[in-house]
Amino acid sequence: MPDVFSDGRIRLPNAELAYFPDWLSTVEADGLLAEIVAQTPWAQPRIRCFGREHAVPRLVAWYGDPQASYCYSGLAHSPLPWIAPLDELRKRLQAELQRNFNGVLLNLYRNGQDAMGWHSDDEPELGADPLIASLSLGAERRFDLRRTKSKGIQHSLILKHGSLLVMSGSTQHYWQHQIARTRKINTARLNLTFRLIHSESKQ
Ligand SMILES: O=C(O)CCC(=O)C(=O)O
Numbered sequence: 051m052p053d054v055f056s057d058g059r060i061r062l063p064n065a066e067l068a069y070f071p072d073w074l075s076t077v078e079a080d081g082l083l084a085e086i087v088a089q090t091p092w093a094q095p096r097i098r099c100f101g102r103e104h105a106v107p108r109l110v111a112w113y114g115d116p117q118a119s120y121c122y123s124g125l126a127h128s129p130l131p132w133i134a135p136l137d138e139l140r141k142r143l144q145a146e147l148q149r150n151f152n153g154v155l156l157n158l159y160r161n162g163q164d165a166m167g168w169h170s171d172d173e174p175e176l177g178a179d180p181l182i183a184s185l186s187l188g189a190e191r192r193f194d195l196r197r198t199k200s201k202g203i204q205h206s207l208i209l210k211h212g213s214l215l216v217m218s219g220s221t222q223h224y225w226q227h228q229i230a231r232t233r234k235i236n237t238a239r240l241n242l243t244f245r246l247i248h249s250e251s252k253q
């Protein structure tokens with residue numbers, strides 16, 4: 051693993067987490083937020099949960115290489131072709147982390163009422179020990195972690211504008227994460243999770 055992981059390491063058992071609060075300058079982060087939000091054809095997929103169909107509480111988009119189909123919110127999604135700002139971020143991450151990414155999932159939380167429930171990113175197409183590079187732009191939201199299916203939050207961090215959180219190793223096997231609703235936030239946050247989809251492992 052490159053040295054970059056050791057600086058920002060968050061020490062939790064059975065997890066590999068590293069947080070870099072100032073990965074982008076504020077100016078870079080401001081520009082990217084405006085550009086990516088404006089250029090993205092946002093969707094709000096409907097999912098079936100406990101027998102009831104409802105729209106996910108956020109807007110989403112999936113960009114990637116043509117073969118990088120990804121299943122999220124219970125549906126398979128073909129990738130949108132890379133746009134320049136996302137491809138540049140991907141190349142920068144690949145150089146710094148010395149790992150490849152072929153897709154990026156975008157989540158746009160329009161305000162504090164948009165959220166993401168407890169989950170692990172452990173789909174088979176992400177491989178045995180998924181590496182997820184998560185870039186946050188816009189409003190600061192709290193990112194909670196808990197041991198898989200346990201009750202209560204074990205660790206939280208505030209993901210700031212321009213920050214990078216890297217999850218790797220066994221994190222997705224032992225831990226779940228969420229972005230909870232909050233009344234305190236009235237502005238938008240964009241999160242980008244760069245991933246590597248192993249298309250050969252799909253049926
Ligand atoms: O918005 C975030 O920081 C988390 C997003 C996330 O967990 C995901 O896309 O799987």
Ligand SMILES: [Fe+2]
Pocket residue numbers: 169170171227
């Ligand atoms: Fe996730």
